[in-house]
Amino acid sequence: MSNEHAVTRFIEVSQLMKRYKPGIPAVFADVSFTIAQGEFVCVIGHSGCGKSSILNILAGLEKASSGVVIMNGHEITGPSLERGVVFQGHALLPWFTALQNVEFAVRSRHPKYSRAKIKEEAEQYLNMVGLGAALHKKPSELSGGMRQRVGIARAFSVEPSLLLMDEPFGALDALTRGLIQEELLGVCARTHQTVFMITHDVDEAIFLADRIVLMSNGPGARIAEIVKNPLPRSRTRETMHHEEGFYDLRNHLVDFLVRRSALVTKSVA
C-alpha cells in the first residue's frame, strides 16, 4: 500500500450490512466509504437509518452482519483506545470530578505515567476546552455544555487516532452548541484529529465537515451520496453564510432530507 493510499484511506469501510435479527430487514446495506487522516466527516440521515449502528461498528462496540472496517491497515474487531467516543449523554463517572474523569482516561492510555504527569495532562485537555476553572467540580455541579466539554476533553486525552461523536451537541442550547462547535473545530485543526460525527443539524455539518455522508431512510438504508464541502476551511459560524456555495450546499442537504432520502432506499432481502 502506498503512503498516499494509506493516508487517504486511513479508514476504509467496505460493504457494511447490519441486520439485528434473522428474518427482519437489514437496517442498512452496501455501506462503503473512506475517511482520510485528519479529515472531518459528518453523517446525516433520518432517525433509524442506522447512523449510531455504523458509529458503534467503527468503535468496535458492535459487529456488522457483513462487511469490514479497516483502520490504518488493520481490521476493527473490538474496542480500542485508538478510537475515542463521545456520546450525546456525556457518560461521565458521577462520583469523580471533571479532573478525575479525565485523569482516569489519561491513566488508561499511559499506565506508567506518574500521578503528577497524569494530572498535568488532564488539566491541559480540560484547559483546551475552556474548563480550567471547573477542574474540581463533579458532573452534577456542571451545566450540560460543561459536561459535554469534559466528555470531549476525556475523548481527546486518550489521543485517539479516530474520534467518533454521536450527536455530541444534540442536547445543548444553540449558543452553547455554537461555542463548543468552534472549540472543537479549533482543537481538530491544531491536532489534525480525524473525526466521524453524527448530526441532525445541517448547519453543524456544513460548519464542521470536510465531507458529508447522506444516508437514505431505513430499513434497507444506503449511502445516497457523499458531498464534499466547498467552503474554505477558514470559515466561521458568523460568516459562513456569506461564502460562495453555502446556500447551494445547504439547499442540497435540506432537499435531500425533505424529499430524496426516502427515494433511494431499496428493500434488502
Ligand SMILES: Nc1ncnc2c1ncn2[C@@H]1O[C@H](COP(=O)(O)OP(=O)(O)OP(=O)(O)O)[C@@H](O)[C@H]1O
Ligand atoms: N441493539 C439493537 N437491537 C435491535 N435493533 C436495534 C438495536 N440497535 C438499533 N436497532 C434498530 O436499528 C435501527 C437503526 O438504529 P440506529 O440507532 O443505528 O439509527 P440512527 O440512525 O442512529 O437513529 P437516531 O437518529 O434516531 O439515533 C432502528 O430501527 C433501531 O431500532
